[in-house]
Amino acid sequence: MAIVKTSDLGVGASLRRKEDARHLRGRGQFVADLRFPRSQEVAFLRSSIAHARLKAIEIPASIRDRVFIAADFPDVLPIRAVPDIAGFKPSVLPGLAGGKVRFVGQPIAMCVAPTRDEAEDLVQRIEVAYDELPAVTDMLAALALGAPLVHEEWGDNLFVEKSIDFGDVEAARKAAAVVVKREYRMNRQVGMPMEGRAILAFWDDRLDELAIYNSSQFPHQIRAGMAQFLAMEERQVHVIAPDVGGGFGVKNILYPEELMVAALGRKLRHPVRWVEDKREHLISCMHAREHFYRITAYADARGMILGLEAEIYVDAGAYSTWPNSPFMETGMATKNVPGPYRIRSYRARNFTIATNKSPIGPYRGVARPGACFAIERTIDEVARAVGREPHEVRMENMVTPDLMPYRSVTNLLYDNGDYPQSVAKAAALVDFPAIRRRKAQGEPDGRLIGIGFASYTEQTAHGCGEWVTRGTPIIPGFESTTARLMTDGTLMLLVGIQSHGQGLETTLAQVAHEELGIHPDKVSVRHGDSTSCPFGMGTFASRSMVMAGGAVATACRIIRAKIADIAAHLLQCQAAQITFADGAAHGPGGSVSFAEIGRTAYLRQDGLPRGTEPMVEAIATYQPGIDTGVFCYSTHVAVVAVDPEDGAVEILDYGVVEDCGTMVNPMIVDGQIVGGVAQGIGTALYEEIPYDANGQPLATTLADYHLPGAPEIPAIKIAHMVTPAKHTEYGVKGMGEGGAISPPAAIANAVRDALAPLGAEVNETPLTPRRVRAAILAARERKAAS
């Protein structure tokens, strides 16, 4: 069904967010805001060494009862997730390290005290004796023979290695007029929600259950994980995610710290809480993005790509995580390197590598920022090799609308859309000819300007079959909703999805309005409670609007049928004659309000039609009509000025043309795009966590880890194309992650364009002034040598 906009309140309306009132007034309730009697705070003692055997943990006797180590929890299992992937070596991640530590920041002990300050005082009094081992911190070095082994029992440092070969790359190589070979590196960073990790746990004697308040993107999965590793019955694990201050993927993991705070709550019974600080976040929260690519593209004389070869290396850090381990990162990078292009021959080898660094995991865009960086930079180099404008070569290589649905070389089913048109519109958005004229004139301040494009097509809201092919231990192929008409005719939606800032309390109410004609203000959306809400997978993989929106629509339609029956009875007409608007059911001869229907259904059963059961409530699950996902796509364009003297890059203009099908709330879509682009600019220009040779992280405060702030983000120009999806409710596609995918590639291509007269290019993120300047000097040396 294709819907673009039907009313001022339903699908397609830029409704203001219901959530804003509390958040703008500082009245949200995050884990750190919770107040419970007798609550105590937890601080972790973390490894200061990257790789070591623990010889001894010395705890003064006077504080022993407030310090907890691995040996105090014989009843807690280590975290382990085993994917269905041949040859994958899952690690065993203990909640608290007992034998060996494998990265700086790994938790060793936890201390509990009335305040965090006092808990940190206790941490300071513990002495750890380490038997230090050589550390391996570079993923390529980790593959070398004789490299220190992160997990000795593996015999190497490879989580998994895979090869794929489609089409005929040899033929492409022989036919090629140009061959472009490049290496690309996307350095390690971390997703940085405003609210870091946080958890509070205690034993609830009344309910005889472990109560866990957790800042999470997927409370129901956390419940399953907690029950598994705490060896508990799931009926006694109650997980509540209150307000969640951002997640971006980093809250899609069951962390050792969280497992142990839950275990401590079970042990001590009174509430214990851990609120992560930014330093802990930078050091020990799941990192992201560290990819290295070797790409070879074979193209004809016009720049049409005939074949592609890739070697893909992902530095996954010391451990695999629960539930979805780093194989996801490498697998998705491999699948997405061919991008939105008609590439029929593709050969790739990938390596998921263990090092003595914090584990990596999903961060907005998951693997695709790296894949996009690799292919989009390559497309530009192919264009330069054949002497053409990169955006024109890009358009010519793209899958065209007449080929849709199109099965990509890596077996992704691109459903619909007009990819080349997004490039054309992006060029228009920043007035491409004017930029070219300006570039030809030169800048009065000596800076060099350039323009760069980067496109992607992004699989969103993929279902069961796709996850099965990925081999994930959990298959997040559906979402669920309970729709409950209240006795006064207002509506309660209990959803399994988890909002962590996306405005789902608003957009799901808009869906209810679309189906029932009820005002969104009369709809409460409840999420984040594993007991009161039906099971749901949570928010990730750009799936929430499609999946949860579909579930809300389905549940609302079930109750709509019942409401129509009751209304028809009260109005003495046929159910088929009933229409819904303004919180009432309307028949040919009159109307009956939802309030009256609610009253009848619950309180005045005597008014129900014969044989109709009381109550108006339905639970529904939803999965899209296809499980290969619906693909949103976008082209980003960046205009930059580069100071060739110090290498500084300034973004002068930035445009996004995107198509996510029908937009439930265009204002929220634009907000998601701007937020994603801001994070992508962080990847492109600012954020990096380097490690020294001993495995010490070098970005441990926000003074070393540069997040872009408001002054670093230009006013983003956004244009929409709307191609409704064929297999989802209302034609919606997922879009939450996309904004973060293209900026590194678009900005690097713009820098490349700026530096083209000097023959320089930068193929590593972030494009720091130092790296840009080094590229200029290297080009100068090459020129001098030739």
Add this chain to the structure above:
Amino acid sequence: MKPAPLEYRRARSAAEAIELVQSSAGQAKFLAGGQTLGPMINLRLAQPDLLVDVSRLPELLQVKREGEHLLVGAATPHAAFEDGIVPDVANGFLARAASGIAYRSVRNRGTIGGSLAHADPASDWPTALLALDASVIVAGAKGRREIPLTRFLTGAMTTALGDDELIESVRIPCLARGARWGYYKRCRKLGEFAYSMAAVVVDRERAFCRAVIGATGGAPLLLERTARILAATGGWLPGIEAEIRASYEADLAASGMMLDEYDRHVHGVSIIRAAKDALQ
């Protein structure tokens, strides 16, 4: 990131503050704006036993003209310079330097004396005030002494300040009306510490000329040869840029300061741009 246990005292006078620090059994620190010390204490990189708050001492807040100098209390916040509450005796240079320090919230609390005492190579006041030939008035148990910044700033985060000495005020020479200055700095993002900075002051009436680079990893560096070239030139003339580049390289070589290729180049760019700003 919470502080270790410590005692906090608010002093009523500079003398009492010094007495409190001096008589402390453990490590004692003066606390002014706390914009650097605060995070260091929270990170437990600093674990003083006693903090003596000097941020509201009247002696440290006075601002007065003394002949050809301005005497500014050490606890004067950056924002007071930015907002023109402190008379700008350097033709706008003080306001410009102050307004580029971190973020407004930091400028509201952070102080000129605190910045000098901390002496972060990448912070603004050490470089800017060295270019103006300022000095600090320091009070200690043995009385007061005046130390010119040329001798006060001894290295990265090291100064000539004694453990129990307190900067009371900063003495800034007034520039002549026709004096020119240039100030150039580059940061990875707005509000961050600079990765390169340079200051130039050309005051022909007072026969004073200085060129300084900061953010070097050491104390701000006086470029004496470069200053002589700037003093002698009739303006931003053809060829001056190459002259400055050469003199800067010579100054650097004479200083013995070791910089990598990037820093050396970028600081050179900064001093050229600061000089151009001053002379053009």
